[in-house]
Amino acid sequence: MMNPQEVGTKVREYHSFLEDTLKRDLADVQAKLEDKVKQYKEWEEVKQVTKALDEFKEKDCDMVVRMGLGCGVHVTGEVSDYERTYVDVGLGYFLEMDTKEADKYSDIRMRSLKKDIEHYRKLAVHIKVNIKMVLLAINELQSLMLK
DSSP, X not given: OOOHHHHHHHHHHHHHHIIIIIHHHHHHHHHHHHHHHHHHHHHHHHHHHHXXXXXXXXXXXXXXXXXEEETTEEEEEEEOOOSEEEEEEETXXXXXXXXXXXXXXHHHHHHHHHHHHHXXXXXXXXXXXXXHHHHHHHHHHHHHHHO
């Protein structure tokens, strides 16, 4: 049986572990998860754009687009060549691809991101379980102090 002072020390250690380690780890994992979800949505947009390009190519008409340049500034232009597009592959590099290649490439990136998203979701659940276990341990220790 532990004396009340030892129980109080253990409760403080568990609180410290909870705040300094588990909650920080959970915040990091959730930030990474949000980033992966954002990237996934961007690749979904690439697929939508390639689909739109293919549709306009079939119609054989020009596509009017409006692009944001930042700071609320937009520019309007026309797309008349539907054969090639540039895809941001990361680190500031763009590859010229046709729409089918861009669609396949986005599928590959989306599959990879799905795996990452699933991994981070499982990791977040694992950390949340650990948080609940620590909270239960703290509750048990506090109930021992009251007895």
